[in-house]
Amino acid sequence: MHWNQLLSRCRLGSDQVPGGTEARTDFQRDFDRIVFSSAFRRMQDKTQVFPLSRVDYIRTRLTHSLEASSIGRSIGTQVGAQVIARRGLDDYQASDFGDICAAACLAHDIGNPPFGHSGEDAFRSWANDAPYGQRRVALLQDSEREDFTSFEGNAQGFRILTRLQNPDNPGGLQLTCATLAAFTKYPRESCLGGGRYPGVSAKKQGFFVEDRAAFEAVAERVGLIRRDGSRAVWCRHPLAFLVEAADDISYRVIDIEDGFRLGYFTFDEVMELYLDILREPDKQRLRMQSIGDNKGRVEFLRAKVINEAISQAMDCFLDNEQEILAGRFDEPLLNQFPQRAAMDRLIEVAKARIYQATEVVEIQAAGFQVINDLLERFIMVLDDLADQGEQASAKSRMISRLIPEQFIGPGRVPSSSVYSRLLRLTDFVAGMTDSYAVSLYKKLTGISLPNG
Known part of the structure; x- marks a missing residue:
């Protein structure tokens, strides 16, 4: 390239x-x-x-x-x-x-x-296991099917x-x-x-x-390099490695800071995790003495860790530039960080102490149900409209009014293609905010009524 x-x-x-x-x-x-x-x-x-x-x-x-x-x-x-x-x-x-x-x-x-990455899991679960949705997705073949089963x-x-x-x-x-x-x-x-x-x-x-x-x-x-003449698969754009690194650095470092603010980590634990990444930890300890509170000290260290990670990402990219351009390098830049073990420790600790926390899991589990139920109910409605037209049930015609026209089809007439209907529904539900998805779910199920 x-x-x-x-x-x-x-x-x-x-x-x-x-x-x-x-x-x-x-x-x-x-x-x-x-x-x-x-x-x-x-x-x-x-x-x-x-x-x-x-x-x-x-x-x-x-x-x-x-x-x-x-x-x-x-x-x-x-x-x-x-x-x-x-x-x-x-x-x-x-x-x-x-x-x-x-x-x-x-x-x-x-x-x-x-609902974050658990929301993606909910889409896949619906396409693979839901009583009605699974049967509809099963009608598709190859990439059309896997677009949903591997959402x-x-x-x-x-x-x-x-x-x-x-x-x-x-x-x-x-x-x-x-x-x-x-x-x-x-x-x-x-x-x-x-x-x-x-x-x-x-x-x-x-x-x-x-x-x-x-x-x-x-x-x-x-000018991406195509990896297979018969399949749609290419080598990455070189800058995609930098985009991936920026995301990896951001969530690894910052999730620890958020966890500290919510009480999942003590200040000493965060100090140990962050200082282990820095090249001159003793120098940073001295500089922190002028900062008045632990919140400020954590923010100071977080900035230093990000700066160090940026420097390491740049070095790793430049060391492998020729291999990247040739399509022969294909791993996250963080894999080659000198401080990889310390960076990996951040995600390991976050998985154990934050991502599995009860309050996180409880809401993610509820979000699983919300997404599954919205997809299941709406695809039945769209299928009824597509198959029966004007003869669709009063319930289907009523519930369909909750779906914007762009996610149904011109004139609010669903496509005759099952793939197209599923894709438009995916666009609708995936685009929802957390709060809107919960609100709509409550209304559809009668848990919450307008002015109730």
Whole structure:
């Protein structure tokens, strides 16, 4: 792969010549388009770790995405300065690399359904096990079927960026191909026909069948290496490794800070975890003596750890740049960190002490039921309307009014395609915020009545 092509400013779905200026480049415009999208705003009420938290301090998907974007910009800009010097890329600035990473990081969780990663599990469980939903999904074949049985928020995110936001535009938000490729950590379709491809980039799917042509256009424009002539699977865009690293750094380090604020860790425990990553721990201990409280000390250390991780990510990328461009490197950059053991310790402790906490698991379990019930009830309604038309039951016609027209079909007539109906329903439920999903579930089940 070649940097001049990988950094393409061409926009998906647009024939216009890239029109950025020095004051506001094409990649900065990508960032702005994502910020002003409704899907981005909805992340303020989507779970990061603690579902439906009543504590204002705790991160949501929105604040996590903003922090990951800040980290991504720093790594990308530092990498960009070195790559430009190595490769003589006169048409680009170091900030272009940083802006691509920042925009991709900003959107990296935009496709996640309500209730965090347990929400993704709920979609998969519904498609594999629900009494009605499982039978409908079983009618599909290959990638159409696995789009649901292996539901993936990353694929939903690509769909949001390229189709669901600004749906009247070809290419949706019409982001640059460089940003869309860097966003796609898993450049493959859901079913690979029994084929097995090594490496982290093939671990999950990055787009639905309906959006395959859009990703193919992106991959061709930026020059990704295709790994199989008969299957939709490519090598990653190099900057996707930096996007992944920024996300990994953000949630590993910051989940510990959130856990401290909620009382899951003592100050001494956080000190040990963070200082173990830093190169000069004794120096940082001395600097902390001037900070008045433990909250401030944890925030100080968190910033130092992130800065150290950014430096290590940059070094790992540059050490492997040639292998990455050749498509021969395919593992998370954190795997090669000198301080990998200490970084891994953060996630191990978080899994044991935070992610399995009773208050987290209780709400995630309830969210499982909410998502399953919404999908099960609504697909029955859509199938009734599709099969019976005007003869559909009064109940189906009534409940269908709760689904916006864009998620049913033109004129509120569902598609004759089972795949299409399931996909539109997935778009509807996955796009809900945590609070809206709970509210709608309560109304549908009669737990909560208007003005009741």
